Amino acid sequence: MQDAKNLKEYRKEVRESLDNDFLRTAMDNFAVAYRGSRANAFKGMDEKSLIADIAGAKDCAAANIDELYAKFKEEAEKRGAVVHLAKDAQEANEIIGRIAQQENCKTIVKSKSMTAEETLLNHHLEDLNLEVVETDLGEWIIQMRHEGPSHMVMPAIHLSRHQVSDLFSEVTGKKQDDDIQKLVKVARRELRQKFVGADMGISGGNFAIAETGSIGIVTNEGNARLVTTLPRVHVALMGLDKLTPKLHDALRVLKALPRNATGQAITSYVTWVTGSNECAVAEDDRKKVHFVFLDNGRRALAKDPVFSQVLRCVRCGACANVCPVYRMVGGHKMGHIYIGAIGLILTYFFHGTDKAKNLVQNCINCGACKEICAGGIDLPGLIKDIQARILEEEGHPLYSTFLAKMMKNRKLFHKFLRIAKHAQKPVKAKDGFMRHLPMIFAPDHDFRALPTVAEVPFRDMWAKVKPAKVADPKFKVALFSGCVQDFVYPEQSVATVESMKGKGVELDFPMDQSCCGLPLQMMGEKEACKEVAIQNMEAFEKTDCDYILTMCASCASHLKHNYVKFLGHDPKYAIRVQEFADKVIDYSSFMNDVLGVTEDDFLDSAGEKVTYHAPCHLCRGLDVKSAPRELMVKAGLDYKESAEEEVCCGFGGTYSVKFPKISEQLLSKKLENAAETGAKTLLTDCPGCVMQIRGGAKKLGKDLDVRHIAEFIADRRK
Amino acid sequence: MTVKAESLELFIEKAKIAAAVVSEISSFDEAIKYTMDLCGKKEACKLLVSGCEEGLSNKAEALCATKTGKTISAPALSKKEITALDKQCEENGFALIKDSVRNHLGGIDIAFTYADHGIAETGSLALSCPSEELRLATMVSEVHVAVLPKSTIVDNSYDLESWMEANMMEANYTAFITGPSRTADIERVLAIGVHGPLELHILLLGDK
Ligand code: SF4
Ligand code: SF4
Numbered sequence: 001m002q003d004a005k006n007l008k009e010y011r012k013e014v015r016e017s018l019d020n021d022f023l024r025t026a027m028d029n030f031a032v033a034y035r036g037s038r039a040n041a042f043k044g045m046d047e048k049s050l051i052a053d054i055a056g057a058k059d060c061a062a063a064n065i066d067e068l069y070a071k072f073k074e075e076a077e078k079r080g081a082v083v084h085l086a087k088d089a090q091e092a093n094e095i096i097g098r099i100a101q102q103e104n105c106k107t108i109v110k111s112k113s114m115t116a117e118e119t120l121l122n123h124h125l126e127d128l129n130l131e132v133v134e135t136d137l138g139e140w141i142i143q144m145r146h147e148g149p150s151h152m153v154m155p156a157i158h159l160s161r162h163q164v165s166d167l168f169s170e171v172t173g174k175k176q177d178d179d180i181q182k183l184v185k186v187a188r189r190e191l192r193q194k195f196v197g198a199d200m201g202i203s204g205g206n207f208a209i210a211e212t213g214s215i216g217i218v219t220n221e222g223n224a225r226l227v228t229t230l231p232r233v234h235v236a237l238m239g240l241d242k243l244t245p246k247l248h249d250a251l252r253v254l255k256a257l258p259r260n261a262t263g264q265a266i267t268s269y270v271t272w273v274t275g276s277n278e279c280a281v282a283e284d285d286r287k288k289v290h291f292v293f294l295d296n297g298r299r300a301l302a303k304d305p306v307f308s309q310v311l312r313c314v315r316c317g318a319c320a321n322v323c324p325v326y327r328m329v330g331g332h333k334m335g336h337i338y339i340g341a342i343g344l345i346l347t348y349f350f351h352g353t354d355k356a357k358n359l360v361q362n363c364i365n366c367g368a369c370k371e372i373c374a375g376g377i378d379l380p381g382l383i384k385d386i387q388a389r390i391l392e393e394e395g396h397p398l399y400s401t402f403l404a405k406m407m408k409n410r411k412l413f414h415k416f417l418r419i420a421k422h423a424q425k426p427v428k429a430k431d432g433f434m435r436h437l438p439m440i441f442a443p444d445h446d447f448r449a450l451p452t453v454a455e456v457p458f459r460d461m462w463a464k465v466k467p468a469k470v471a472d473p474k475f476k477v478a479l480f481s482g483c484v485q486d487f488v489y490p491e492q493s494v495a496t497v498e499s500m501k502g503k504g505v506e507l508d509f510p511m512d513q514s515c516c517g518l519p520l521q522m523m524g525e526k527e528a529c530k531e532v533a534i535q536n537m538e539a540f541e542k543t544d545c546d547y548i549l550t551m552c553a554s555c556a557s558h559l560k561h562n563y564v565k566f567l568g569h570d571p572k573y574a575i576r577v578q579e580f581a582d583k584v585i586d587y588s589s590f591m592n593d594v595l596g597v598t599e600d601d602f603l604d605s606a607g608e609k610v611t612y613h614a615p616c617h618l619c620r621g622l623d624v625k626s627a628p629r630e631l632m633v634k635a636g637l638d639y640k641e642s643a644e645e646e647v648c649c650g651f652g653g654t655y656s657v658k659f660p661k662i663s664e665q666l667l668s669k670k671l672e673n674a675a676e677t678g679a680k681t682l683l684t685d686c687p688g689c690v691m692q693i694r695g696g697a698k699k700l701g702k703d704l705d706v707r708h709i710a711e712f713i714a715d716r717r718k
Numbered sequence: 719m720t721v722k723a724e725s726l727e728l729f730i731e732k733a734k735i736a737a738a739v740v741s742e743i744s745s746f747d748e749a750i751k752y753t754m755d756l757c758g759k760k761e762a763c764k765l766l767v768s769g770c771e772e773g774l775s776n777k778a779e780a781l782c783a784t785k786t787g788k789t790i791s792a793p794a795l796s797k798k799e800i801t802a803l804d805k806q807c808e809e810n811g812f813a814l815i816k817d818s819v820r821n822h823l824g825g826i827d828i829a830f831t832y833a834d835h836g837i838a839e840t841g842s843l844a845l846s847c848p849s850e851e852l853r854l855a856t857m858v859s860e861v862h863v864a865v866l867p868k869s870t871i872v873d874n875s876y877d878l879e880s881w882m883e884a885n886m887m888e889a890n891y892t893a894f895i896t897g898p899s900r901t902a903d904i905e906r907v908l909a910i911g912v913h914g915p916l917e918l919h920i921l922l923l924g925d926k
Contacts, residue, residue, distance in 0.1 A: 026905065026906070029906070030906060033906075080889055135913070136903075137903040137912050138901075138903035138904075141903070141904075154902065154903060155903070156903050156904065157906065159904070159905075160905065161904055161905050161907075164904050171775065172773055172774055172775040172778070173773075173775060173776075174775075176773060180904045180907045180909055181909050183904060184901060184904065184909040184911070184912050186773075186774065188911065188912055189778045189781070190774060190775060190778045191913065192778070192823060192824070192825070192858075192913075193777050193778045193780075195823065196781060196823050209886075211883075212883065212886035214886050214890075220899070220900050220901060220902075221899055221900070221901050221912045221913045221914070222857060222912070222913040222915075223912075223913045225853070225857050225893065225913075225914065226857055226858075226913060228891075229850065229853055229854060229857065229891075230820075230823075230854075247879055247882055247886070248876070248879060251875045251876060251879065254875065255875075262902070265732065265735075265736075265839070265840045265841075265896075266736075266842060266894065266896050267896070268736070268895065268897055268898065268899055268900050268914070269893060269894065269896075269899070269914070270842075270893065271891070271892075271893050271894075272882065272885075272886070272890070272891070272892040272893070273890075273891055274885070274886045274888070274889055274890040274891070275888065275889030275890070276889050277848055277850070277889050277890070277891050278848060278849060278850040278889075279850060280818055280820060280850055281820070286889075
């Protein structure tokens with residue numbers, strides 16, 4: 001659970017997690033294995049269209065949530081169940097406590113239910129002197145250890161077999177072995193005994209089918225089957241978001257859920273319970289069945305135009321499985337009860353601003369979660385939106401307001417950068433790095449060397465490097481350099497210009513362009529983001545170009561997707577911003593796909609061995625995967641793929657300043673993987689990634705030359 | 719209805735991936751013989767990897783002790799079938815459970831059932847079991863032997879929609895069962911049989 005009071009305390013918690021080697025190794029192994037088994041499970045399936053179908057069906061269900069509930073209630077009650085609606089966690093707990101008392105229940109067996117965790121049901125029942133036993137192996141283990149789950153699907157992933165064996169020795173009063181197979185068998189027999197005497201079973205539900213008032217439960221262990229069969233009373237607690245009109249919707253989700261959760265085609269058991277079934281120990285041989293639906297903000301969420309998509313979540317946990325941050329900090333350092341990407345969001349809605357405000361900053365915006373979400377939820381986008389909401393609620397911190405003010409004013413911002421060039425003199429070394437970091441950063445930030453601001457920014461070189469006018473240009477292209485390529489690495493922009501020579505490209509560089517605004521978005525400064533977007537859009541409208549080319553993956557994906565999000569609903573800008581976005585293209589796609597360079601454009605000599613880092617905002621943000629790789633091969637470079645090539649390098653702009661320890665860990669993994677390829681050069685498509693990886697290599701004294709891909713393409717041009 | 723050869727093949731492949739044991743049989747008698755052999759080879763209440771020798775709490779131990787000898791439960795058979803099975807059990811010295819499975823929660827060795835459908839896409843069995851006895855038997859046994867007529871195999875779960883919807887018109891309990899019960903909750907190591915059966919045997923019954 002999350003209880004850090006402020007960002008500083010939160011950082012301390014994060015640091016403690018980073019030091020937990022066991023957890024780190026377990027999560028690392030899992031992350032790598034998961035990716036493989038998931039890909040395998042979806043092989044031969046049209047994953048994208050399945051996800052789109054689920055998203056559509058879930059949106060439709062959310063829009064009709066009240067009707068679905070009414071229908072479910074009517075149908076389930078026809079078949080002998082009782083259906084309740086709880087407005088919040090407390091009410092849900094009270095309803096269930098009351099059922100237990102009215103039915104004279106003393107002991108309860110429970111099978112895993114995220115919703116019951118959301119309401120902290122166990123506490124309430126225990127306060128009523130009821131004995132509650134979790135029967136899902138992982139949940140039982142952490143219940144006995146008085147801990148919360150650290151993973152949606154694998155609640156006890158943070159524990160070793162030795163810890164479990166010690167725990168079981170304590171519980172059984174007999175010395176236990178370390179053998180996992182044996183421990184599981186001990187648990188089987190210990191828990192069986194709990195089932196025998198239980199009066200009530202509590203389960204969750206993965207699906208609630210309105211047409212017939214049925215629920216569906218997905219498990220591997222089979223405990224949910226026992227929980228719903230043996231005791232004379234069954235209570236299922238579910239969020240209203242589980243309601244779905246027909247069985248077909250549930251079967252569709254079922255195709256994606258286990259595949260996304262663990263890479264299984266299906267779980268061992270899927271149980272469909274309709275109405276009140278036969279039960280020998282109940283009055284009249286019929287089980288007492290109660291379905292309790294929890295609102296807790298879900299109906300309000302369903303009406304929210306931006307956030308209603310949160311209700312598409314099927315709780316597969318995949319967004320945590322692929323999150324590079326979650327992988328390192330694990331458990332509740334990234335979520336309160338719900339964890340991972342969706343946890344950051346749900347914490348805000350279900351548990352309030354206080355629990356969410358620090359957590360929500362711990363997303364590096366890499367987009368890995370969005371790509372695999374079973375409901376197609378724009379998780380990183382929503383996380384940023386929540387950050388912005390919290391800023392509105394709690395007031396903007398000083399640095400954030402200051403940066404927003406400065407960046408809104410291009411001239412002021414650029415002047416600041418020019419002043420920085422002089423101010424950095426005392427710390428500037430000859431090799432283009434700062435000799436040491438200014439005091440405000442040290443010591444956590446000392447994991448990478450930082451570059452100094454260039455002597456001459458690209459905008460001041462433009463008149464000189466600008467190519468001669470092409471008589472009959474094939475493409476008219478306006479360059480968007482982004483702050484880093486303009487003021488820190490102008491050579492990357494120069495290389496871009498050179499790499500296009502002789503290909504009939506007319507180039508322009510609008511001087512009124514400013515920062516793309518992504519750093520502002522990362523801080524949650526929404527209003528400033530909008531203003532910057534309008535400025536840039538207007539600067540480029542003055543040129544008559546076919547393409548807006550940017551060599552920075554982050555700028556490109558921000559310009560292409562987020563500008564439309566900020567301005568698209570304003571009739572004053574809607575059409576213009578769409579036209580602007582449509583023109584935006586990244587460097588590699590332009591060279592490879594549009595300009596169509598071929599082997600013939602490059603030197604005949606063999607190029608050197610290189611490896612690649614795929615920037616998050618390129619491979620996922622823009623879905624550009626093959627263009628840079630094809631480009632390297634065409635240019636005659638000996639490209640060696642590195643392990644986890646598409647995992648974030650840890651830059652994330654202002655994120656790496658806020659969470660330097662996490663950034664450092666991601667970076668060191670990246671460097672290790674690159675070193676394993678044996679290449680001495682790493683190419684990438686984003687100046688931010690260059691800054692991060694080059695700075696890290698320098699700091700660690702690694703023999704790795706880190707370049708923007710354009711620089712090598714320019715060098716290899718005939 | 720006859721099953722397409724590809725669907726049958728896919729069913730067998732997927733069921734095996736899920737760690738089910740699949741065999742083909744041509745008659746009910748063969749199914750009984752298979753079950754008798756299996757029960758004979760099995761040690762009574764031997765939880766495979768760990769025997770009953772693992773230390774348990776006194777209460778759990780006491781429940782285990784309620785079980786004596788080898789037991790088989792087959793709640794949903796016709797009278798004729800049950801008589802045949804009973805005779806075989808007697809000859810082999812196994813106890814056929816005739817009262818409620820609830821009295822045998824310490825564990826039974828084998829549950830013998832018919833499955834309603836097979837789902838090729840995932841190698842799953844579909845079993846409608848509003849009867850508590852049938853349901854319980856497939857949960858608390860250590861081995862589940864299910865006879866599956868080949869003709870009932872469908873390509874994927876969507877093909878079962880109308881059958882399931884018909885079930886759901888009244889109180890019902892339908893299960894998809896795919897392989898034995900499993901968990902990966904301790905160090906992500908796969909372990910079989912945490913609550914439900916440790917083995918699932920599917921006997922594919924051919925058309926005569
Ligand atoms: S965007 Fe990346 S860092 Fe943020 S939650 Fe998703 S996977 Fe994690
Ligand atoms: S947000 Fe998406 S990926 Fe995450 S648990 Fe929900 S459905 Fe799965």
